[in-house]
Amino acid sequence: MGESVAEATLITWLKEVGDIIDADESIVEIATDKVDSDVPSEFSGKLIEKRFNIDDTIKVGEVIAVIESDDLKNENITNNYKSVKNITEDLVETKPIVESSIVHETSNLFDKAESVINSIPTEIKRFYSPLVKSIAKKENLSNEELENIFGTGKDKRVTKKDILKYLNSKRPFISEPISDSKKSYTEDVGSRGQLIEMSRMGKLIANHMVESKKTSAHVQSFVEVDVTNLWEWREKIKKSFFSQTQEKLTFTPLFILAVIKALRDFPILNSSLQGESIFQKRNINIGMATSLSDGNLIVPVIKNADHLNLIGLTKAVNDLSYRARNNQLLPEDVQDGTYTVTNVGNFGSIMGTPIINQPQVGILAIGVIRKMPSVIETSKGDYIGIRKKLILSHSYDHRIINGAVGGQFAKNIANYLEQWDLNFSF
Numbered sequence: 001m002g003e004s005v006a007e008a009t010l011i012t013w014l015k016e017v018g019d020i021i022d023a024d025e026s027i028v029e030i031a032t033d034k035v036d037s038d039v040p041s042e043f044s045g046k047l048i049e050k051r052f053n054i055d056d057t058i059k060v061g062e063v064i065a066v067i068e069s070d071d072l073k074n075e076n077i078t079n080n081y082k083s084v085k086n087i088t089e090d091l092v093e094t095k096p097i098v099e100s101s102i103v104h105e106t107s108n109l110f111d112k113a114e115s116v117i118n119s120i121p122t123e124i125k126r127f128y129s130p131l132v133k134s135i136a137k138k139e140n141l142s143n144e145e146l147e148n149i150f151g152t153g154k155d156k157r158v159t160k161k162d163i164l165k166y167l168n169s170k171r172p173f174i175s176e177p178i179s180d181s182k183k184s185y186t187e188d189v190g191s192r193g194q195l196i197e198m199s200r201m202g203k204l205i206a207n208h209m210v211e212s213k214k215t216s217a218h219v220q221s222f223v224e225v226d227v228t229n230l231w232e233w234r235e236k237i238k239k240s241f242f243s244q245t246q247e248k249l250t251f252t253p254l255f256i257l258a259v260i261k262a263l264r265d266f267p268i269l270n271s272s273l274q275g276e277s278i279f280q281k282r283n284i285n286i287g288m289a290t291s292l293s294d295g296n297l298i299v300p301v302i303k304n305a306d307h308l309n310l311i312g313l314t315k316a317v318n319d320l321s322y323r324a325r326n327n328q329l330l331p332e333d334v335q336d337g338t339y340t341v342t343n344v345g346n347f348g349s350i351m352g353t354p355i356i357n358q359p360q361v362g363i364l365a366i367g368v369i370r371k372m373p374s375v376i377e378t379s380k381g382d383y384i385g386i387r388k389k390l391i392l393s394h395s396y397d398h399r400i401i402n403g404a405v406g407g408q409f410a411k412n413i414a415n416y417l418e419q420w421d422l423n424f425s426f
Contacts (some may be wrong), residue, residue: 007059008032008051009200012160014129019047026129026153027065029160030058031200035298037162038129038153045069055223088243127157139260152328177382201296214359215251217398220353223405225414228388230254233422241426246309252343253313255366256286258416259341260306266409268401270338272359278400287337287357288317290324291346299357300324301337310426329393344393351391362406364413366390 008030026038027047049066049228052058128136128146136146140162144334149166151158198206234249241249263270263284287299300320302308308316323329339360344352345368352365367390374387394410396416 007057007065009204009293010054010056010058010064011036011200012054012131013050014038014131017047017049021045021047021067022127022154024127025368026157026184028129029131032204034426035152035329035331035334036159038159039064040157040159043067043069066426076216117269123256129159132158132163135160135167150328152330165327190408196214199294199296201294205296208358212355215358217355218353218356218395219398219401219403219406221394221396221403221410222351223392223394223407223410223414225390225392226374226387226418227390227420229422230417230420231369233387233420233424237426238421241314245314247311247314247318249314250317251366251369252288252341253317254420255343255413255417256288256302256305256313256317256341257310258413259339259364260284261416262409262412263339264306265412266405268405269362269396269409271361271400272338273361273397273400281338283336283338285336285338287340287360288320289340289342289354289357290321298324298329298331298334299337299340300333301335302334303409333346339363341366344391351393353393356395356397361399362409363395363403364410365393365394365395 011029011031013028015021015025021027021041021044024040024041025044025248026040028038028090032040045067046069047065048068050199051063051065058064066161112132114338132146135141145166146158149158149162150156151162153159153162230251234251234254238249241247255317267280268278270284271278273279281306286302286305288302289297289299291297300323302313302316302320305313305316320329323333337360339359339365340354341364342352342363344354345366348368351367354363356363356364369388369390371386372389373384374389375382376385376387392410392414394406396406396409398406
């Protein structure tokens with residue numbers, strides 16, 4: 001579930017005690033402060049024990065359920081295929097004294113199993129959880145419609161949220177609105193106002209933020225940046241950039257490019273604390289805080305961002321932003337971040353004091369770009385001019401990052417942005 005995830009909340013049991021479960025069939029839905037996902041069974045067999053109830057908090061590594069399984073006797077054709085294949089390989093490679101007729105018969109069994117698997121129609125190979133099947137049946141969805149629903153679960157499985165989103169997109173053709181019973185509710189408390197329950201994701205985010213403040217000694221550094229050259233360069237090339245790449249060039253990948261350069265200068269910011277040791281990471285995986293329509297926040301991660309050029313970063317930023325806002329992120333899309341960037345300027349904020357995304361040790365907030373009167377120094381003297389400026393707010397963990405390093409890191413980012421080459425070629 002990623003190093004930054006320590007626990008999850010059980011949302012829904014998809015199976016009951018006594019139910020027969022196939023390998024890779026989802027048993028339960030869980031949620032973290034990042035994404036919701038199904039948990040599939042690694043084995044086929046019978047569910048004989050549930051160890052947690054709905055809304056229970058489960059720590060990573062704990063046993064959720066117990067399944068009684070005997071894969072050799074299982075009726076699941078895929079498991080038979082794997083078992084027979086392993087037996088055949090063992091007989092051929094490690095049992096040379098076995099009669100050749102036995103090996104031949106086992107090989108025939110392997111071939112039959114493979115033949116049966118290949119004969120399964122494509123439309124029934126894709127797995128759907130009982131809950132998804134129940135919703136599809138209730139709403140009279142065809143197999144073709146099910147096949148066309150984008151799945152955000154493990155191996156692109158269709159989750160409850162995926163099918164509800166699809167059904168809601170079909171309204172007003174659906175007689176009744178489809179809703180998730182786990183969403184927050186609003187209670188009227190008379191003239192005093194309304195009591196609004198926090199959403200499940202809201203609660204998780206709140207806890208995550210409080211724990212971060214308890215864990216890290218937060219301190220901030222602020223740097224004003226003149227981005228006039230950067231602004232003018234983007235204005236000059238954004239149309240040609242789009243015509244060549246079919247991607248809209250926002251300021252976000254430009255900011256991330258400067259952050260990557262600064263992380264190379266100060267690799268200690270690309271670290272996490274493990275006990276009393278500092279784990280300095282080789283890969284630079286940039287988390288980009290993304291706001292959602294419901295007011296919540298998610299942080300998809302650009303993996304190995306330092307290996308991407310500007311076009312690659314732009315594609316990654318646009319793709320993750322789109323999928324985040326359309327609830328299409330996969331669990332791996334929000335894992336393994338090493339440093340986070342949040343653009344508070346999108347909402348008109350001049351600056352912010354962001355909370356560190358654990359277990360990282362730093363986060364950068366980028367303020368809104370404003371036209372500002374500024375003193376401009378020249379060989380002929382100083383004068384006042386209009387420049388485009390923003391404020392960088394760098395929050396860092398004072399347990400291992402002192403003020404000099406934290407401030408210099410932010411200043412290096414500012415330098416890379418201010419010294420942007422007007423002839424830079426993407």
